[in-house]
Amino acid sequence: MPLEKSRLSQATKKRVRDADATKLRILEAAKKEFSKNGLEGARVDAIALDAKANKRMLYHYFESKDGLFRTVLEREYLKIRAEENLLDLENLPPRTALETLVRFTWEYYIANPEFITLVNSENLCKAAHIKNSATLKTISQKFVRRIQTLLDRGVRENVFRDGIDAAQLNITIASINYYYFTNRFTGSVIFERDFTAPEALEERIYFNIETICRLVCK
Amino acid sequence: MPLEKSRLSQATKKRVRDADATKLRILEAAKKEFSKNGLEGARVDAIALDAKANKRMLYHYFESKDGLFRTVLEREYLKIRAEENLLDLENLPPRTALETLVRFTWEYYIANPEFITLVNSENLCKAAHIKNSATLKTISQKFVRRIQTLLDRGVRENVFRDGIDAAQLNITIASINYYYFTNRFTGSVIFERDFTAPEALEERIYFNIETICRLVCK
DNA sequence: CGCATAACGCACCGTTTAGTTACTTACACA
DNA sequence: TGTGTAAGTAACTAAACGGTGCGTTATGCG
Numbered sequence: 138m139p140l141e142k143s144r145l146s147q148a149t150k151k152r153v154r155d156a157d158a159t160k161l162r163i164l165e166a167a168k169k170e171f172s173k174n175g176l177e178g179a180r181v182d183a184i185a186l187d188a189k190a191n192k193r194m195l196y197h198y199f200e201s202k203d204g205l206f207r208t209v210l211e212r213e214y215l216k217i218r219a220e221e222n223l224l225d226l227e228n229l230p231p232r233t234a235l236e237t238l239v240r241f242t243w244e245y246y247i248a249n250p251e252f253i254t255l256v257n258s259e260n261l262c263k264a265a266h267i268k269n270s271a272t273l274k275t276i277s278q279k280f281v282r283r284i285q286t287l288l289d290r291g292v293r294e295n296v297f298r299d300g301i302d303a304a305q306l307n308i309t310i311a312s313i314n315y316y317y318f319t320n321r322f323t324g325s326v327i328f329e330r331d332f333t334a335p336e337a338l339e340e341r342i343y344f345n346i347e348t349i350c351r352l353v354c355k
Numbered sequence: 356m357p358l359e360k361s362r363l364s365q366a367t368k369k370r371v372r373d374a375d376a377t378k379l380r381i382l383e384a385a386k387k388e389f390s391k392n393g394l395e396g397a398r399v400d401a402i403a404l405d406a407k408a409n410k411r412m413l414y415h416y417f418e419s420k421d422g423l424f425r426t427v428l429e430r431e432y433l434k435i436r437a438e439e440n441l442l443d444l445e446n447l448p449p450r451t452a453l454e455t456l457v458r459f460t461w462e463y464y465i466a467n468p469e470f471i472t473l474v475n476s477e478n479l480c481k482a483a484h485i486k487n488s489a490t491l492k493t494i495s496q497k498f499v500r501r502i503q504t505l506l507d508r509g510v511r512e513n514v515f516r517d518g519i520d521a522a523q524l525n526i527t528i529a530s531i532n533y534y535y536f537t538n539r540f541t542g543s544v545i546f547e548r549d550f551t552a553p554e555a556l557e558e559r560i561y562f563n564i565e566t567i568c569r570l571v572c573k
Numbered sequence: 574c575g576c577a578t579a580a581c582g583c584a585c586c587g588t589t590t591a592g593t594t595a596c597t598t599a600c601a602c603a
Numbered sequence: 604t605g606t607g608t609a610a611g612t613a614a615c616t617a618a619a620c621g622g623t624g625c626g627t628t629a630t631g632c633g
Contacts, residue, residue, distance in 0.1 A: 154579085154628085159580080175395055175396075177392065180619090192621090197581085258393075261392070261472060273545060281546070309566060313531065316526065317526060322478045323474060323485060341526075351569045371611095372609080399590080399592080400591090410612095411593080
């Protein structure tokens with residue numbers, strides 16, 4: 138009978154005490170709070186409250202506010218790289234693959250606005266949290282190599298210009314999408330138009346694809 | 356004799372009490388502190404100390420921390436627009452004018468890295484400080500109109516493509532320069548190269564000019 | 574079942590924070 | 604040269620902050 142109860146509780150994950158579930162709740166709450174208010178602006182108490190966890194647990198699992206931020210940020214980097222890896226760039230015509238990549242970046246930022254503000258926070262503190270993360274370096278470089286392969290294939294198939302650097306292209310694709318979102322609030326005020334209106338978004342992604350295609354294609 | 360002394364002190368600006376000079380010292384110190392640590396991370400005491408002013412004066416002149424930030428940010432926007440207006444785009448061949456604009460943006464960010472982090476902070480708080488600034492809107496729109504004029508002239512002279520939106524182009528020029536700088540710390544870690552090394556900077560500005568010219572020119 | 578361990582909670586700490594009160598002092602102008 | 608006003612100062616506050624000491628309780632395992 139106690140065995141059965143144990144099996145049931147494991148299966149339904151309705152344990153009163155569940156370290157993994159608590160950790161995850163804290164991470165989700167931290168992601169919200171850090172992305173909304175920045176690293177300095179985020180409140181540890183607010184994270185604990187939102188996670189329905191005791192503040193003590195936060196320090197138990199993540200050591201410090203910075204430790205928690207590091208974990209959140211690293212997870213977000215891993216997540217975007219993982220989704221990028223799902224892109225089937227290798228089996229698409231080069232031009233279509235390029236367009237797919239631009240569109241993916243755009244849509245990822247729309248769906249995950251937190252990523253942008255987290256990265257901004259990390260740059261404000263000069264990348265102090267990720268400085269020593271070996272995994273982040275390797276996965277990012279693997280992605281640049283994938284783009285280089287795509288560029289090479291495009292050149293071979295005579296649709297891409299020769300001599301384009303994959304890292305520079307990668308930065309440019311990110312920038313024209315990233316900038317629009319991170320500055321959407323000041324942008325909307327200054328240009329007196331709603332940057333997040335559906336028509337505005339459509340106009341922008343069209344313009345961005347055009348920009349990249351004209352840069353890369355023959 | 357007291358008249359002479361007064362005249363002298365006004366001329367040399369060596370008054371013991373000088374409201375304008377104090378205000379300026381506070382603004383300069385605030386710009387440093389806000390850009391270094393963000394709005395929330397900035398410390399009012401640190402600003403007062405660096406400005407060699409009493410904290411009370413800060414509240415006397417700018418009302419609050421947010422009031423000070425608003426003033427700093429508005430001044431920085433006015434400054435970049437003023438420098439942009441010095442650009443002689445009207446009397447340059449269209450392609451040269453375009454290249455001049457891209458290069459100016461790039462060099463402005465190199466010379467004024469504070470501008471970028473201040474804008475980032477403002478976007479984190481959803482443009483709360485500049486929301487009601489009428490001057491900012493008008494000067495920005497005037498600039499977009501200048502770019503539109505340049506684009507029109509380029510089309511007439513048969514060197515630019517037709518139908519390019521000045522606002523979109525303006526955003527794109529800003530983005531490819533801005534992103535590189537704001538993310539230079541995470542970028543340097545992830546790509547394992549120094550984003551601020553002279554060779555890296557040169558490579559990037561070349562790539563950016565290429566990107567814009569390919570987008571706009573025939 | 575009994576028990577070691579890990580999950581969890583409460584109440585608290587010392588420090589730092591933005592902002593203020595109450596005061597003194599230099600200076601422009603009459 | 605006297606004086607009202609604005610510039611400037613020091614010491615303070617109440618609240619909020621990140622972080623902890625220490626006790627309690629659920630749970631998985633032998």
